[in-house]
Amino acid sequence: MLFPGQWWTGAVAVGLAIVVMQFLRCVHPPGGATALAAVIGGADIHALGYLFVLAPVLLNVASILAVAVLFNCLFSWRRYPAHLMHRTHVAVSAPLDRQLELTQEDFEAAMQQLNTFIDVTTEELIELLELASRHAEQHQPHPANIVPGSCYSNGKLGRLWSIRQVIDEGSSKPGKRDEIIYKTLAGDGAYATGVCEREAFRLWARFEVVLRDGRWVKVQELS
Known part of the structure; x- marks a missing residue:
């Protein structure tokens, strides 16, 4: 609406959408696509003006978010958003009472438990660290015997x-x-x-x- 009929408005819309999502730490590729749709969507979308932000965008986002929260509540090991998990306080051993050092195997085991593929949020990374820490507490300092073939x-x-x-x-x-x-x-x-x-x-x-x-x-x- 600010720059009607310009060939570069689509690029500006997508770029600004990505900058805002990056600043708010909520990068989501369909957000850029939605911004582009507002520019090249045709006369029907242009006729909505700024109401396009409320309906259908905000209405659809609210619906999808509500479904995601309710669906994840069905499983005791999942919550959405991720920061809703681990609200209970777990007693932490004093440093002198435990010997803790994270290992490569601890992180791999934690990734298996978290069931997340590469693209993790800060909250999921913190959860991954907690799972790896618990996994590391079960280690033995050194093997008692060295066996050929092992x-x-x-x-x-x-x-x-x-x-x-x-x-x-x-x-x-x-x-x-x-x-x-x-x-x-x-x-x-x-x-x-x-x-x-x-x-x-x-x-x-x-x-x-x-x-x-x-x-x-x-x-x-x-x-």
């Missing part, structure tokens, strides 16, 4: 994360060092092999893992 994770995050498999062990004769031969299967140093003392490998390893459905899972979770 796979172990160092429990690090990002580029430092590594999975190694013990492929052989050295001689057990008296006077010989207790060494193992390992191969790095994933993460830092992938496909490399190495030799080290069994105790050094045990201190490097955080827990034993197995590959399940394309992701590495702690063995203790399968028992």
Whole structure:
């Protein structure tokens, strides 16, 4: 309505819609499409003027939002919007009472529980961190024994994360060092092999893992 008949009004409408959504932290691609529809929608939409914002846009948004809130209320593990979840206060252990360090496997397990694909909000990311923290509290500091053929994770995050498999062990004769031969299967140093003392490998390893459905899972979770 401000710039009728101009060829660039559609681009301006979409651009302003994206800027506003970015500022309000609610980026949603159909919002840009709706702004474009107001420009190229034809005489019927132009005749509505600013009433187009109230009906059909606001009316449809309110209807969809109401359905989303009511539908998610049917499931105890889901709420919409996401910030409505975890309203109950959970007692937190003092730092001296627990040993907590998030690992790559903890985040992967939390992603499986959250059931969200990549595009997460801040609230969902906080929820993911909470789930990963709870998952990490169940870890054991180091495996008691290093078994040939088994796979172990160092429990690090990002580029430092590594999975190694013990492929052989050295001689057990008296006077010989207790060494193992390992191969790095994933993460830092992938496909490399190495030799080290069994105790050094045990201190490097955080827990034993197995590959399940394309992701590495702690063995203790399968028992």
